[in-house]
Amino acid sequence: xxxxxxxxxxxxxxxxxxxxxxxxxxxxxxxxxxxxxxxxxxxxxxxxxxxxxxxxxxxxxxxxxxxxxxxxxxxxxxxxxxxxxxxxxxxxxxxxxxxxxxxxxxxxxxxxxxxxxxxxxxxxxxxxxxxxxxxx
Amino acid sequence: xxxxxxxxxxxxxxxxxxxxxxxxxxxxxxxxxxxxxxxxxxxxxxxxxxxxxxxxxxxxxxxxxxxxxxxxxxxxxxxxxxxxxxxxxxxxxxxxxxxxxxxxxxxxxxxxxxxxxxxxxxxxxxxxxxxxxxxx
Amino acid sequence: xxxxxxxxxxxxxxxxxxxxxxxxxxxxxxxxxxxxxxxxxxxxxxxxxxxxxxxxxxxxxxxxxxxxxxxxxxxxxxxxxxxxxxxxxxxxxxxxxxxxxxxxxxxxxxxxxxxxxxxxxxxxxxxxxxxxxxxx
Amino acid sequence: xxxxxxxxxxxxxxxxxxxxxxxxxxxxxxxxxxxxxxxxxxxxxxxxxxxxxxxxxxxxxxxxxxxxxxxxxxxxxxxxxxxxxxxxxxxxxxxxxxxxxxxxxxxxxxxxxxxxxxxxxxxxxxxxxxxxxxxx
Numbered sequence: 001x002x003x004x005x006x007x008x009x010x011x012x013x014x015x016x017x018x019x020x021x022x023x024x025x026x027x028x029x030x031x032x033x034x035x036x037x038x039x040x041x042x043x044x045x046x047x048x049x050x051x052x053x054x055x056x057x058x059x060x061x062x063x064x065x066x067x068x069x070x071x072x073x074x075x076x077x078x079x080x081x082x083x084x085x086x087x088x089x090x091x092x093x094x095x096x097x098x099x100x101x102x103x104x105x106x107x108x109x110x111x112x113x114x115x116x117x118x119x120x121x122x123x124x125x126x127x128x129x130x131x132x133x134x135x136x
Numbered sequence: 137x138x139x140x141x142x143x144x145x146x147x148x149x150x151x152x153x154x155x156x157x158x159x160x161x162x163x164x165x166x167x168x169x170x171x172x173x174x175x176x177x178x179x180x181x182x183x184x185x186x187x188x189x190x191x192x193x194x195x196x197x198x199x200x201x202x203x204x205x206x207x208x209x210x211x212x213x214x215x216x217x218x219x220x221x222x223x224x225x226x227x228x229x230x231x232x233x234x235x236x237x238x239x240x241x242x243x244x245x246x247x248x249x250x251x252x253x254x255x256x257x258x259x260x261x262x263x264x265x266x267x268x269x270x271x272x
Numbered sequence: 273x274x275x276x277x278x279x280x281x282x283x284x285x286x287x288x289x290x291x292x293x294x295x296x297x298x299x300x301x302x303x304x305x306x307x308x309x310x311x312x313x314x315x316x317x318x319x320x321x322x323x324x325x326x327x328x329x330x331x332x333x334x335x336x337x338x339x340x341x342x343x344x345x346x347x348x349x350x351x352x353x354x355x356x357x358x359x360x361x362x363x364x365x366x367x368x369x370x371x372x373x374x375x376x377x378x379x380x381x382x383x384x385x386x387x388x389x390x391x392x393x394x395x396x397x398x399x400x401x402x403x404x405x406x407x408x
Numbered sequence: 409x410x411x412x413x414x415x416x417x418x419x420x421x422x423x424x425x426x427x428x429x430x431x432x433x434x435x436x437x438x439x440x441x442x443x444x445x446x447x448x449x450x451x452x453x454x455x456x457x458x459x460x461x462x463x464x465x466x467x468x469x470x471x472x473x474x475x476x477x478x479x480x481x482x483x484x485x486x487x488x489x490x491x492x493x494x495x496x497x498x499x500x501x502x503x504x505x506x507x508x509x510x511x512x513x514x515x516x517x518x519x520x521x522x523x524x525x526x527x528x529x530x531x532x533x534x535x536x537x538x539x540x541x542x543x544x
Contacts, residue, residue, distance in 0.1 A: 012420070015446065015456070016161045016439045020154045020209065026332045027152055027302035031424045034298070038423065048423075049482045060298045064336045073156065074457045148284070151310065151320075152303045162442070162468045166435035167288045174287065184287075185346045196434045200472045210321045288433045292481065297424045345428065 003043040003133070009036040011077040011097070023070035029105050030063065033095050036079035037109070040093070044131030055116055056125055061090070062110040068103050075099045082136050089113055089121050091132055139179040139269070145172040147213040147233070159206035165241050166199065169231050172215035173245070176229070180267030191252055192261055197226070198246040204239050211235045218272050225249055225257050227268055275315040275405070281308040283349040283369070295342035301377050302335065305367050308351035309381070312365070316403030327388055328397055333362070334382040340375050347371045354408050361385055361393050363404055411451040411541070417444040419485040419505070431478035437513050438471065441503050444487035445517070448501070452539030463524055464533055469498070470518040476511050483507045490544050497521055497529050499540055 011032050019025040037058075038048045051057065071077055077099050085092035090112045097105040113124050124132075147168050155161040173194075174184045187193065207213055213235050221228035226248045233241040249260050260268075283304050291297040309330075310320045323329065343349055349371050357364035362384045369377040385396050396404075419440050427433040445466075446456045459465065479485055485507050493500035498520045505513040521532050532540075 012443075014439055015155065015442050016163055018156045019151065020156055020158045021329065021331075022156050025152045026306070026335070027299045030299035030302060031422055034423050035420075047482065057293065059293075059339070061339050062337065063298070065334065067331070067333050074455065148307075150303055151306050157465065157467075162471070163435045163438035166438060167286055170287050170434070171284075183346065193429065195429075195475070197475050198473065199434070201470065203467070203469050210319070287427065288435055290428045291423065292426045292428055292430045294428045299424055 003040070005136075007040050007043060007081045009039045009079045009081065011035070011079060013071060013073055013075060013077055015073055018073045021070075023072055026065075026067065029065060029097060029107065032077075032079055032097060033063070033093075033107055033109060034060075036081050036095060037093060037111070040081040041128070041131045044133060046127045046131035051128070052116060054125065054127065056122070056128065057114050057116050058111040058128075059114050060109055061112050063107060064109075065105055065107040067105055069099075071097070071099055071104050077104070083132050084108060084135065085110070086124070086129070086132060086135055088123055091124060091128075139176070141272075143176050143179060143217045145175045145215045145217065147171070147215060149207060149209055149211060149213055151209055154209045157206075159208055162201075162203065165201060165203075165233060165243065168213075168215055168233060169199070169229075169243055169245060170196075172217050172231060173229055173247070176217040177264070177267045180269060182263045182267035187264070188252060190261065190263065192258070192264065193250050193252050194247040194264075195250050196245055197248050199243060200245075201241055201243040203241055205235075207233070207235055207240050213240070219268050220244060220271065221246070222260070222265070222268060222271055224259055227260060227264075275312070277408075279312050279315060279353045281311045281351045281353065283307070283351060285343060285345055285347060285349055287345055290345045293342075295344055298337075298339065301337060301339075301369060301379065304349075304351055304369060305335070305365075305379055305381060306332075308353050308367060309365060309383070312353040313400070313403045316405060318399045318403035323400070324388060326397065326399065328394070328400065329386050329388050330383040330400075331386050332381055333384050335379060336381075337377055337379040339377055341371075343369070343371055343376050349376070355404050356380060356407065357382070358396070358401070358404060358407055360395055363396060363400075411448070413544075415448050415451060415489045417447045417487045417489065419443070419487060421479060421481055421483060421485055423481055426481045429478075431480055434473075434475065437473060437505060437515065440485075440487055440505060441471070441501075441515055441517060442468075444489050444503060445501060445519070448489040449536070449539045452541060454535045454539035459536070460524060462533065462535065464530070464536065465522050465524050466519040466536075467522050468517055469520050471515060472517075473513055473515040475513055477507075479505070479507055479512050485512070491540050492516060492543065493518070494532070494537070494540060494543055496531055499532060499536075
């Protein structure tokens, strides 16, 4: 796996994401985390489209977010992703959204693997485990 | 068909939709129109879920919007919908988004009917024609 | 305060909120919670526009969400809101998003009060305390 | 002005933008166009933050969009921008959203320049004219 450590996913803040307080509205961070997760897995060797083609998907079951500061339009932003936990049917990621050297949001998310045939939760498939790499 | 004439679909402006200019950002109007279209068909007797169950869907192929004024958070809003055109495989709707008596956006959209089996464009099914009612 | 107990805020799921898994994408729940929070305060006697006019705003500093099930297009949805904590400069709300009798998401959020003159965090103003009512 | 001709703005389709038909929902294209417009002006020498600092903003008054094909998650996308019209208080841009060599959406938008002091529409300021360059 050629993914750099730490893995950092760039975010381009869009004008539509900035609310009348002049800062990115809270919900958009969940889109940033989702993007960062799929980029993380893709760089680890398991692009989302291949995951679906292999019959698997991931579903968010828990998220926690702490907002430490604002993010405005035109400010640079990036999400650092790390694996915090690997279970039998679930895994956890830890995220830090920063703007330059300033930490904006800390978050963690738990995902479960599911089969897309509707049979529900399943063991993490080998390619997903490989794409995740070790807990750090 | 028990749908009132004119048909008006209420919109609840969300905080997330208001940008740093303090007004609803332009893209959200397309969500309002989409909601209003499905409500219009539903009230006409063809709810979207039944359309899908019957094997049909509609796809936007053309939209024009004119912004005549702003809409702020907490302001009342509603979309008036009328049928402007009915063709063999397409139909057109005309929309007016208002806040109280003030006109905010005028828009028109052309939709085509498609089969959800992937075979593409098809003639407007009878239930859709019935739900649309006459051109006004 | 004439707000019913428990306070329940209706959600209209929009087509745009449903992803290719056929369920509401996770980020939209934060918009639902935000809407429910402002409706809760408004029904408690402190509409958001009056809060701004009084020189105050609230900012999300922490959120936790548990997804217990999916929500699809056309399904009824509502958010129940309760006060979980009241501090000197912050307060906590507890949310349950349900579809009919089925629990979909449990969440809790911590907000801080801020002055909109840029001077930052401040004690919860009296009207906000009154609108929150007691911890339950 | 060092802006390449034609000017092309890359779009990263987000998972949240893909609806249950498996394609980017129509409203997101307006966010893509907005992003492309600000990138176009920025590359022309007038970043949006500088426009605001200079006391100006732009407002969309008219948009037309034609959808020629779908865009799915993971597909490359880019918006080509060209100036179609320059008036006294308004200008028009022409957009083509493509995925690889495939044309997805054609659109055109009319913007007016406004002063952010609330005095409304104004003549296009010199830096904006310079950033637009000639009609093509």
